[in-house]
Amino acid sequence: MTEPINTNLVMICGEAIAGKTASLRNIDKPEGVMYLNCEAGKRPPFKNLFWKEGIVITDPYQIYEGFQAAEGMPDIHTIVVDSMTFLMDMYVSVHVVTSSDTMSAWGNYGEYFRNLMQQYVAASTKNVIFTAHVEKILNEQTMQMEKRIPVKGALAKNGIEAFFSTIVTARTMPMDILDKYKNPLLNITEDDLMLGYKHVFQTRLTKDTIGERGMRSPMGLFSIPETFIDNDCQVLMSRLNEFYN
Numbered sequence: 001m002t003e004p005i006n007t008n009l010v011m012i013c014g015e016a017i018a019g020k021t022a023s024l025r026n027i028d029k030p031e032g033v034m035y036l037n038c039e040a041g042k043r044p045p046f047k048n049l050f051w052k053e054g055i056v057i058t059d060p061y062q063i064y065e066g067f068q069a070a071e072g073m074p075d076i077h078t079i080v081v082d083s084m085t086f087l088m089d090m091y092v093s094v095h096v097v098t099s100s101d102t103m104s105a106w107g108n109y110g111e112y113f114r115n116l117m118q119q120y121v122a123a124s125t126k127n128v129i130f131t132a133h134v135e136k137i138l139n140e141q142t143m144q145m146e147k148r149i150p151v152k153g154a155l156a157k158n159g160i161e162a163f164f165s166t167i168v169t170a171r172t173m174p175m176d177i178l179d180k181y182k183n184p185l186l187n188i189t190e191d192d193l194m195l196g197y198k199h200v201f202q203t204r205l206t207k208d209t210i211g212e213r214g215m216r217s218p219m220g221l222f223s224i225p226e227t228f229i230d231n232d233c234q235v236l237m238s239r240l241n242e243f244y245n
Helices: 061-071 084-096 102-121 175-181 190-195 233-244
Strands: 009-014 033-037 078-082 127-133 135-139 144-148 167-174 197-202 228-230
Touching (some): 033 061, 175 197, 175 228, 228 233
Parallel strands (some): 009 167
Antiparallel strands (some): 135 144, 167 197, 197 228
16 A cells, blocks of 8 residues: 655745745646645735635635645646644634633644645645744754744644755845855846845755754755755646656
């Protein structure tokens, strides 16, 4: 027996206004993107041409319904969940704090996420893109500050990053650092030069980012010069498709 696996699964994490949602702007055939908006209907920072211009999620279990519906829709090629952070916070608001049995509800919180990843995402035939916010958290074992995707309950021990083999970090980087990482996937525009910084994806750890829990990819997916690339989901998904197929 073989278990289903989705190789076109990515997590884009980063701090606020780092370019996570903006990185979706160039996805090919945007009308084939099922955009599941978990952030109170906040519009993307670009003209939204996604299928039905996105679906506003008001109950976390609607995400399950979205994945199920997409499997019967051949024109849908990509599912975006924006963002995982708001989705899990929503679960707490809708299903934990309102429960008469909060202990049981917290158990369901962890089970909800595991079912999402192991039953719906793993079996999906679509590209799947999650976004998530990060925050600095003290690792009490090493007494060092780490950047990780915040999550509550038992899920915090291993972290939701453990469910992803490809995680990139959206961030703004100054030009003097990017000059050391010239590569065909990093295109410096006149606007970037004028501002003195660029919104990028960081694909690999550096000595300055050892404390970041995420940021991982299959060996050989990105070279050292490709540590920083354009914050463009289409570039990222094309590389994954080339790597696996």
